[in-house]
Amino acid sequence: MAGTHVKTTINGDSVEYVCEADETLLDVLRNRLALTGAKEGCGTGDCGACSVTVDGRLVCSCLVLGVEAEGRNVATIEGLAQGEHLHPLQRKFLEHAALQCGICTPGFLVAAKALLEKNPDPSEHEIRFWLAGNLCRCTGYDKIVRAVQDAAAEMRGGRHAA
Template sequence: MSSIAVSTTINDDDVEFLCQPDETLLDVLRNRLGLMGAKEGCGTGDCGACSTIMDGRVVCSCLVLGAEAQGKTIETIEGLANGAELHPLQRKFIEHAALQCGICTPGFLMAAKALLEANPDPTETEIRFWLAGNLCRCTGYDKIVRAVQDAAAEMRGETA
């Protein structure tokens, strides 16, 4: 198979890479670009561990071909923090102990980021619905939901 040249934007950086026609975006991110945050949990789009944001929409990067990144804007967990300053979602996940083993955490954070960009004041039901594509076997979902609620309030400028 011949390689495909792809030009894209990842975490605000212009990136060019070569990939095989059958290579997933997850494989490109991890194996070609060294962005190890997105994890392969299931390889079938059922767990959300590989969630990234492509052109403003949450996608399972294990189901997207690397070639499909052509001309797109991609956000990964590596781009969430602003330098040394954690994103409010990251801080609230830590404060609420909304993570344990860490396999699912990047996917949850990226899905939550997309949610808060689309709806800065979601209800608990909306948060649970939005995050339903992400599975966690360690933490339990209540801590994750509380962390997202708290981060949303902070991002809206509300103080506790």
């Protein structure tokens, strides 16, 4: 099968790759670009572990073709921290013990970041519904919701620029 050449931007960097037409963006990230932070929990858009943003829009990368990324702007978990500075969400997830096994954590962080960009002061209800597409089997979500609430409060306080 002839591959397709794709030029795109990932976490601010220009990236080029060749992929097969039926290859998902998730497979491209993981298998061709060694960006294994996005996880495949289901491959059908039901678990959110592969969450990334494309042109700022939160999506499941398992439901995007690699060829579709041409000219787009992709952001993954690997781009969340700025150098040695963690994003407030990353810090709050650690402080609140909002992860146990950690497999769902990248997806939650990417999704929560997208939420706080759209809605800096979400209610618990809004957080829970926004994150309903991110499955966590370890925590029962309690500490995840609290971590997002706390990160939102901190970011609203402006103490740490995100």
